[in-house]
Amino acid sequence: MKIERPRGTRDFLPEEMEKRRAVEKVMRRIAESYGYREVMTPTFEHSELFKIKSGEEIVKEMYVFLDKGGREMALRPELTAPVVRMFLDCCEVLPKPLRFYYFSNCFRYERPQRGRFREFWQFGAELIGSNSCLAEAEVISLAYEILKALKVEFELKIGHVGIMRKVLSGIENSEKIMHLIDKKDVENLLSEMERLEVPKDVREKVLMLMDLKGDLSILEDVKIEEADRLKKLAEVLEDYKVKYKLDLGIVRGLDYYTGVVFEFYSEKLGAQKQICGGGSYELASLFGGKETPATGFAIGFDRVCEICEVDLEKRVKVVVVSFKETYSKAIEIAKKLREKDLIVIIDVMDRSVKKQLSFANDISADFALIVGGRELEAGEVLIKNLRSGEQFGVKISDLSPALFVK
C-alpha cells in the first residue's frame, strides 16, 4: 500500500523551491530595509491562544491534538497571535516600537482548493507599540513595496473599523451587522437591521458608508472623528507613493481590530483572490498583558508565488567528466572549483564519458570539464562549453572561475 501525501499538503520540487526561495529573499530584504527583524515562534501553541483570539468555533478549522501530558495543542493557523504572545512573554521591556517580521508555515483544517492548502506559508510583519497613523502607513507601505517588487498586479483596499463602529454604537449585537457589511450581503443586512430595530437614520448611514469607495475626497462629508484618522493615514500614504482605494465597506467583525484594515487583491487567482490582509489591532490585553497597540499584515506566500515574477539567481553549473584512472584527480579539481562558488557535479555511477556528457546535457549544465589521462600528462584539462560546443585545453594551474563565463 502506497503512502500518499496528506490532503491539502504539497511537495516542492527543486524548480519550485528555487522560485520560492527567491521570492522569500525579496520579501526578507525589503522587510529588513524597513528595520524589521525576523522572529520565529513554535509550530504549535496551546490551542487556547487561538481560541481567545478568534473564538471557540475556530477549533473546527484547526489541527488540534492532546499531547502526552493531556494539554490541548494546536498547529498554528496564523502568526499574529503567536507573535503577540511572544511579545508578552519576553519583549515587553524592549524599546518601542518593535518591528518584527516572520515567514513560516501555518495549518488550517479546511477544504483545499486553488490557492488554499492545509499547510501554507505566511510572510508577515508586525509593528508593535505605536498606534499612530504613521505606523499604519509604514506597515501598509512595506506590504505594498514587497508586492510591487515581485511584480504582482494587485489592488489595495483600505478601510477603518472605527467609522462603522461609531455609527453602530449603541446598537446591540452589532457584530452580525458588521459581518454582513463585510460580506456585502445587502439583502440580509437590511433584514437584520430591521429585526434589530436599528433607527432609520443609522440604517441609511450604514448603506451610504458601505458604498463609499475611492480616493481621499470620499471622506469629505463624513463627519466622524475616526474618518479624520483615516484621512491622515491617506495623506501619509501619498508621501509613501502608495496607490490605494479607500473602501469603508471593509470592516471585519472581530473586536480586536482597532482601526485601519486593509486587503490586497489580485484578479489573477481563482476564488481565493486575497493575497495580503492586515490592520491595527489590540491583542495584548486579550492575552492578559498590558494594552499595546499594534499594526501588522500577513501575505499569503503561496498565492503570491503563483502570480509573481522573480529573477532567479543563476550560478554556473559545471559537470566534471572523468575516467576511472583520472577520478581522484577529478575529485581534487571539483573540490577546488566548488570553493570558488561554482556548482560542480561529478559522476557517481561509473559511467562512460558519453553518458557523463549526456547527463550534463540533461541537467542543463553550462560547462563540462573533461579530466582525461592524455591531457593530464600535460597538466591540462578540457573545458567544453555545452551551449556552443566549443572546447579548449587549459592548464590546471590556470583554472579560474573566469573561464566559466557563459
Place this chain on the structure above:
RNA sequence: GCCCGGAUGGGGUAGCGGGAACCUCUGGGACUGUGGAUCCCAGGCCCCGGGUUCAAAUCCCGGUCCGGGCCCCA
C-alpha cells in the same frame, strides 16, 4: 460541512463490458575519450474496498485523493 467534474506506468494520454495501447521518462547498449539526433534492449500502470456479471480499467455503491465552486477565511 455542501455541490460539480476527475483519477489508467515516474510524467502526459487513448480505451469506457471480453486481448491494456501510445508518447515521454528512467537504466543499459549500438558508439570502451566527447552531449543534444536515430535505433535496439530492459523497467514499470487500470486509486482503494465492496457489489452486479460467465466476464469489470469499463456498470453500481462506499471511501481516499485531485481540480473548480459554495460556506468559511483568524
